[in-house]
Amino acid sequence: MTDEHRKVEVDEISGVNTTGHEWDGLKELNNPLPRWWVWVFVACCIWGAWYWVIYPSWPIPGGATKGTSGYTQYDELKASQAEIIKRQEAYLDKFDKSSFEDVMKDPELYSFAVAGGSAAFKDNCATCHGTGAEGGKGYPNLNDDDWLWGGTINDIYTTISYGIRSGHEEARSSQMPAFGKDSILKKEEIEQVVDYVLGLSEGKSNEAMPGYAIFQSNCASCHGADAKGGRDFGAPNLSDAIWLYGGTKDEVTNTVYNAHAGVMPTWQARLGDSTVRQLAIYVHQLGGGEKDETKSVQTGVQSPVESPVQVSE
Amino acid sequence: MGCSSKDGQCKNSCATAAPTDDIQLFKKQERIYPKKVKGKFRTIKWVLMVLCLAFYYLAPFIRWDRGPNAPDQAILIDLVKGRAYWFWFEIWPQEVYILTGILVVAAIALFFVTSLFGRVWCGFFCFQTVWTDLFVWVERMIQGDSFQRKKLHEGPWTVAKIFKLGATYLSWFLISWATAGSFVLYFNDAPTLVRSFFEFNVSTTVLAFIIGLTTSTYILAGFAREQVCTYMCPYARFQSAMFDKDTLIISYDQKRGEPRGKHKKGADWSGLGDCVDCTACVQVCPTGIDIRDGLQMECIACGLCIDACDEVMDKVGLPRGLIAYHTERYFDERTTEKKEKFKFIRPRTIYYAVILTVVSTVMLSALIGRSPLELAVLHDRNPLFVKLSNGNIRNGYDIKILNKTHDHRHYTLSVDGIENADIRLNSAGDVPINQIYVEADSVGHYKVFVESKIEPQEPFDIKFYLKDNETGEQVKHETMFITKRIEK
Numbered sequence: 001m002t003d004e005h006r007k008v009e010v011d012e013i014s015g016v017n018t019t020g021h022e023w024d025g026l027k028e029l030n031n032p033l034p035r036w037w038v039w040v041f042v043a044c045c046i047w048g049a050w051y052w053v054i055y056p057s058w059p060i061p062g063g064a065t066k067g068t069s070g071y072t073q074y075d076e077l078k079a080s081q082a083e084i085i086k087r088q089e090a091y092l093d094k095f096d097k098s099s100f101e102d103v104m105k106d107p108e109l110y111s112f113a114v115a116g117g118s119a120a121f122k123d124n125c126a127t128c129h130g131t132g133a134e135g136g137k138g139y140p141n142l143n144d145d146d147w148l149w150g151g152t153i154n155d156i157y158t159t160i161s162y163g164i165r166s167g168h169e170e171a172r173s174s175q176m177p178a179f180g181k182d183s184i185l186k187k188e189e190i191e192q193v194v195d196y197v198l199g200l201s202e203g204k205s206n207e208a209m210p211g212y213a214i215f216q217s218n219c220a221s222c223h224g225a226d227a228k229g230g231r232d233f234g235a236p237n238l239s240d241a242i243w244l245y246g247g248t249k250d251e252v253t254n255t256v257y258n259a260h261a262g263v264m265p266t267w268q269a270r271l272g273d274s275t276v277r278q279l280a281i282y283v284h285q286l287g288g289g290e291k292d293e294t295k296s297v298q299t300g301v302q303s304p305v306e307s308p309v310q311v312s313e
Numbered sequence: 314m315g316c317s318s319k320d321g322q323c324k325n326s327c328a329t330a331a332p333t334d335d336i337q338l339f340k341k342q343e344r345i346y347p348k349k350v351k352g353k354f355r356t357i358k359w360v361l362m363v364l365c366l367a368f369y370y371l372a373p374f375i376r377w378d379r380g381p382n383a384p385d386q387a388i389l390i391d392l393v394k395g396r397a398y399w400f401w402f403e404i405w406p407q408e409v410y411i412l413t414g415i416l417v418v419a420a421i422a423l424f425f426v427t428s429l430f431g432r433v434w435c436g437f438f439c440f441q442t443v444w445t446d447l448f449v450w451v452e453r454m455i456q457g458d459s460f461q462r463k464k465l466h467e468g469p470w471t472v473a474k475i476f477k478l479g480a481t482y483l484s485w486f487l488i489s490w491a492t493a494g495s496f497v498l499y500f501n502d503a504p505t506l507v508r509s510f511f512e513f514n515v516s517t518t519v520l521a522f523i524i525g526l527t528t529s530t531y532i533l534a535g536f537a538r539e540q541v542c543t544y545m546c547p548y549a550r551f552q553s554a555m556f557d558k559d560t561l562i563i564s565y566d567q568k569r570g571e572p573r574g575k576h577k578k579g580a581d582w583s584g585l586g587d588c589v590d591c592t593a594c595v596q597v598c599p600t601g602i603d604i605r606d607g608l609q610m611e612c613i614a615c616g617l618c619i620d621a622c623d624e625v626m627d628k629v630g631l632p633r634g635l636i637a638y639h640t641e642r643y644f645d646e647r648t649t650e651k652k653e654k655f656k657f658i659r660p661r662t663i664y665y666a667v668i669l670t671v672v673s674t675v676m677l678s679a680l681i682g683r684s685p686l687e688l689a690v691l692h693d694r695n696p697l698f699v700k701l702s703n704g705n706i707r708n709g710y711d712i713k714i715l716n717k718t719h720d721h722r723h724y725t726l727s728v729d730g731i732e733n734a735d736i737r738l739n740s741a742g743d744v745p746i747n748q749i750y751v752e753a754d755s756v757g758h759y760k761v762f763v764e765s766k767i768e769p770q771e772p773f774d775i776k777f778y779l780k781d782n783e784t785g786e787q788v789k790h791e792t793m794f795i796t797k798r799i800e801k
């Protein structure tokens with residue numbers, strides 16, 4: 001058998017040698033591969049074996065063989081990170097030495113700050129404010145133009161640095177009384193003042209409403225006689241279209257009855273001044289950022305107050 | 314394909330099915346020493362070789378003025394910046410479909426040409442053919458013609474052999490090195506790179522490419538040669554699918570040539586074909602085949618066997634064209650000695666011609682009608698819209714302005730499809746929407762806010778318009794305005 005298979009036979013039709021293998025009269029033709037092909041195959045095998053030795057390759061309990069080169073992608077990652085940090089340093093140095101005003105004028109530094117702020121925002125702020133900074137009930141939307149504590153770059157910087165009711169001594173802080181829970185106002189009075197406040201943003205309220213007097217004596221000290229809020233103590237504008245804790249009658253009643261006081265941590269110590277500044281620029285450019293010179297015009301704070309009763313929305 | 318049992322050469326082996334040698338599953342490369350030949354096809358090959366090589370080596374040095382803000386190299390692929398230049402034309406990465414189109418056109422052109430004229434690409438233009446030809450020429454200059462080369466290679470090692478082989482290999486190496494060096498010039502400013510190369514100051518990438526391509530050129534053109542066409546190249550295989558009976562091929566005229574045999578001068582021709590079995594056609598063949606075995610996969614259609622045969626036919630006093638560049642129909646079905654006309658117009662060639670025309674027209678109009686200005690607008694995904702304290706709705710967009718001109722430009726942005734809209738650019742400094750600046754040959758990236766007093770409603774389409782302040786050219790981009798959360 002084997003002997004027969006070793007003999008060369010030529011196929012009559014094609015003129016090609018056969019391998020001698022035959023199945024029911026069909027013969028296998030032999031079109032030989034080039035010999036160098038075999039050498040390429042051998043070379044690949046050698047390369048494969050070499051690879052096993054040089055690089056981590058074989059899975060073993062607790063990891064894989066290390067390979068003589070000691071190669072690991074962790075090192076590569078470290079190297080790339082080091083390179084990035086080195087590249088950032090040049091900008092960072094310039095950024096740290098520039099005022100907000102200068103950064104906002106310099107397209108390069110500005111892009112650098114926005115990119116850095118965007119990354120830091122997603123790592124630290126997105127948990128509450130959302131990845132798009134759109135906020136939620138109780139967590140302010142940072143894209144809009146409604147600011148509790150001010151929307152200039154410096155205001156935002158201060159808020160991020162020290163937080164709100166964070167326990168830091170520089171923290172922004174205020175407290176709205178729980179008018180219902182603490183029995184400051186009666187149930188009917190609360191209902192009247194809620195009607196008045198809800199009517200404000202729709203332009204329906206007037207001084208003849210019973211809620212007007214209640215508002216002036218209880219709320220205006222912080223929120224202002226015109227209910228446009230007071231940023232010195234984080235008192236929200238009640239005449240606009242934005243409601244941090246919801247704008248339905250039930251929600252507003254709940255706010256007046258129980259009062260809310262959201263907390264934001266201080267980031268100064270944790271992130272460092274440079275990152276906080278980048279965050280401030282990032283938040284400022286989301287769409288609601290205010291300019292320093294327009295501050296007084298826009299906020300319209302009449303600051304009527306001695307300060308005892310302070311308010312959050 | 315392969316050996317047909319009709320002709321003489323195969324007759325002995327085909328007829329007998331008797332066992333002979335051991336089965337060889339792997340074939341050793343037989344070294345081919347193609348003999349020098351003169352003639353029409355050889356001349357064409359020399360001319361084309363010189364033209365192709367001259368273009369390849371010199372083209373990167375052609376200068377082409379594009380103004381101060383763009384490179385002045387006529388042919389350049391700038392991978393770092395992402396630009397490709399070809400004389401008048403220039404493409405950006407987002408126009409890579411043009412490159413795809415060029416490849417499509419090239420493929421169809423190959424089909425078209427192949428169906429008409431056979432494997433002319435293989436025989437005359439292919440890099441493998443051109444460089445192998447050059448290497449063989451060098452080999453012949455140093456070691457002599459076919460017979461001397463064979464003798465030298467098979468003979469014992471002598472000082473002369475070492476010297477001749479050394480000189481050959483060194484020349485090959487230098488050509489390979491120049492070839493690799495020229496390749497990287499297409500991706501860099503040529504004069505600068507040449508200078509930095511001689512100052513030993515090139516990047517590792519450039520060096521790696523030079524080493525890699527020097528090696529591959531040296532091996533492929535010096536040693537692999539016909540092995541590339543026979544075993545590696547896919548085109549060699551599928552080009553036969555474009556053949557039909559009216560495709561021009563290089564073929565031996567069996568009707569006229571057989572029965573072949575030696576012929577003494579003055580002797581009677583009766584009972585003999587015109588082929589004198591001198592094997593001149595085999596000796597000159599760069600792929601080492603016998604064209605008399607019929608159309609073969611290995612044949613690259615270079616036509617050198619025609620030159621060789623014609624020379625012999627002239628000597629024995631017979632008409633030329635025993636091996637000829639003609640159609641299969643001519644060789645098989647011709648009845649008279651009258652030369653039949655080529656049948657150029659056939660369904661196959663019509664299809665190819667039509668497709669080629671259509672695709673080329675589309676590609677050419679895309680290239681010519683290429684706008685020097687493009688606007689891309691991406692609606693913010695998060696948040697989709699923002700409600701402002703005065704009740705207005707604001708949408709944010711990322712806009713990219715592609716200034717493909719070689720001048721710095723200012724643009725004006727406007728929006729259409731929404732009432733009382735206020736547009737504002739969010740960027741470093743205060744950029745007014747009618748003075749948006751974008752540097753020459755670059756992309757300007759801005760954040761845009763569109764704000765409007767509008768009742769919450771279903772999302773609707775709006776259009777952004779961007780006008781070049783200088784030329785007045787205007788482009789648009791459609792996007793949408795979202796005013797409320799989409800409830801499921």
